[in-house]
Amino acid sequence: MRTIIEPFKIKSVEPIRFTTPERRKQLLSEAYYNPFFLHADDVLIDLLTDSGTTAMSALQWSGIMNGDEAYAGSRSFFRFEAVIRDLTGLKHIIPTHQGRAAEKIIFSLVGGKGKVIPNNTHFDTTRANIEVSGAVALDLLNELGNKPEVRAPFKGNMDVDALVSTIEQTGRENIPVVMLTLTNNSGGGQPVSMQNIREVRDVCNRYNLPLFLDVCRFAENAMFIKQREQGYENKTVKEIAQEIFSYADGALMSAKKDGLVNTGGFLALNNDELAEKARTVLIVTEGFPTYGGLARRDLEAMAQGLEEVLDEDYLTYRLRSVEYFGEKLLEAGVPILEPPGGHAIYLDAKRFAPHIPPEHFPGQSIVCAIYQEGGIRTVEIGSLMFGKRDAEGNHIAPPMELVRMAIPRRVYTQSHIDYCIEVIANVYKQRKSLRGMKIDYEAEYLRHFTARLSFL
Numbered sequence: 001m002r003t004i005i006e007p008f009k010i011k012s013v014e015p016i017r018f019t020t021p022e023r024r025k026q027l028l029s030e031a032y033y034n035p036f037f038l039h040a041d042d043v044l045i046d047l048l049t050d051s052g053t054t055a056m057s058a059l060q061w062s063g064i065m066n067g068d069e070a071y072a073g074s075r076s077f078f079r080f081e082a083v084i085r086d087l088t089g090l091k092h093i094i095p096t097h098q099g100r101a102a103e104k105i106i107f108s109l110v111g112g113k114g115k116v117i118p119n120n121t122h123f124d125t126t127r128a129n130i131e132v133s134g135a136v137a138l139d140l141l142n143e144l145g146n147k148p149e150v151r152a153p154f155k156g157n158m159d160v161d162a163l164v165s166t167i168e169q170t171g172r173e174n175i176p177v178v179m180l181t182l183t184n185n186s187g188g189g190q191p192v193s194m195q196n197i198r199e200v201r202d203v204c205n206r207y208n209l210p211l212f213l214d215v216c217r218f219a220e221n222a223m224f225i226k227q228r229e230q231g232y233e234n235k236t237v238k239e240i241a242q243e244i245f246s247y248a249d250g251a252l253m254s255a256k257k258d259g260l261v262n263t264g265g266f267l268a269l270n271n272d273e274l275a276e277k278a279r280t281v282l283i284v285t286e287g288f289p290t291y292g293g294l295a296r297r298d299l300e301a302m303a304q305g306l307e308e309v310l311d312e313d314y315l316t317y318r319l320r321s322v323e324y325f326g327e328k329l330l331e332a333g334v335p336i337l338e339p340p341g342g343h344a345i346y347l348d349a350k351r352f353a354p355h356i357p358p359e360h361f362p363g364q365s366i367v368c369a370i371y372q373e374g375g376i377r378t379v380e381i382g383s384l385m386f387g388k389r390d391a392e393g394n395h396i397a398p399p400m401e402l403v404r405m406a407i408p409r410r411v412y413t414q415s416h417i418d419y420c421i422e423v424i425a426n427v428y429k430q431r432k433s434l435r436g437m438k439i440d441y442e443a444e445y446l447r448h449f450t451a452r453l454s455f456l
């Protein structure tokens with residue numbers, strides 16, 4: 001088979017800036033060893049996130065010029081609404097400025113004290129919005145999902161038996177919605193199978209509960225289904241996506257991922273009453289329902305992006321480029337979460353730096369070393385992001401300690417990825433010199449964004 005190439009050519013370029021390891025050592029200490037504080041100009045290759053970092057297409061940019069900036073009833077809104085309705089089949093399409101705005105709206109309406117919201121794995125902002133409302137965010141990932149060394153096709157699946165026993169124990173009246181996140185970002189960008197979505201839907205039917213999908217990466221998930229699940233090989237990705245949405249009563253999306261835009265999102269609902277309430281909150285907090293906190297040109301770019309993302313040449317290249325990164329790291333002996341997910345490669349920090357216990361943040365230590373070695377920015381997804389404390393102040397570690405290297409869409413070429421592989425392989429060779437860390441300052445919620453750390 002021939003090399004799968006980038007299915008685009010480059011029309012506009014942006015220079016990236018080189019720094020020395022000595023300079024980066026200094027910059028890291030000024031950033032409290034938290035790469036969220038680094039200036040992006042001091043980053044050579046930025047794998048912090050795939051969110052909002054997409055390169056837009058020529059058609060998206062021309063859509064931006066073509067946007068209709070009317071406050072109410074904008075033509076750009078109607079295009080946006082039509083595209084999402086065609087894709088999701090859902091009735092009410094409510095634009096928001098990004099994913100968490102949709103989360104804030106929905107959980108302020110259905111959350112609250114005493115409520116429990118199950119998901120395969122809640123993303124950090126989803127969890128935070130649920131917890132801020134007073135409700136409990138419950139992760140019911142299947143057992144394989146927490147075993148980074150095991151290869152399986154659909155490690156994002158929900159444990160359906162655990163869902164049933166949760167409903168039985170909690171009482172269906174305390175569960176406002178059941179959720180599934182496609183792909184499972186916090187669980188390694190692993191896909192959920194159509195069969196699992198159907199099984200979860202069946203359970204929801206049995207208990208008369210609504211199913212909401214967090215669909216930030218629905219197209220990547222649909223492509224995995226096409227490649228891996230029997231019966232879907234001859235369907236188009238769009239048909240697969242439409243089937244996924246057919247099982248949902250609602251969907252939340254950060255379009256900064258598979259919407260191929262730099263900002264935007266939406267909430268889509270079937271329930272009239274809930275949609276009415278959501279629009280009221282939207283008007284108070286985001287804006288009028290035909291723009292939801294966005295410029296109308298952003299809706300135009302989102303509509304175009306949601307069509308482009310279903311291009312199967314694009315998705316083939318997208319999944320292959322991430323897989324290539326993972327394959328080469330494995331060849332260099334570097335432990336990663338297997339198999340590679342859709343949008344990112346995750347280093348398995350427990351195996352990478354087994355001498356650093358979870359309470360001393362092995363992932364964060366690796367993050368710092370990778371930046372210092374090669375100017376690459378990555379992010380810890382482990383004890384720093386999800387760690388808790390018990391009543392005595394002892395650290396409670398999450399199941400996995402990972403370092404995420406998210407690949408922005410359509411931004412970097414194969415030689416950028418080859419460079420990253422060289423840098424990480426080199427850090428891995430020197431892994432015994434990695435040191436544990438401690439937190440010197442943390443905020444109450446989402447502490448990883450603003451935490452200040454130092455080495456022990």
Ligand SMILES: *Cc1c(COP(=O)(O)O)cnc(C)c1O
Binds near residue numbers: 126216253254255
């Ligand atoms: C990014 C993301 C969100 C939140 O979206 P923002 O646009 O960053 O607010 C929610 N869920 C998942 C799975 C995500 O990846």
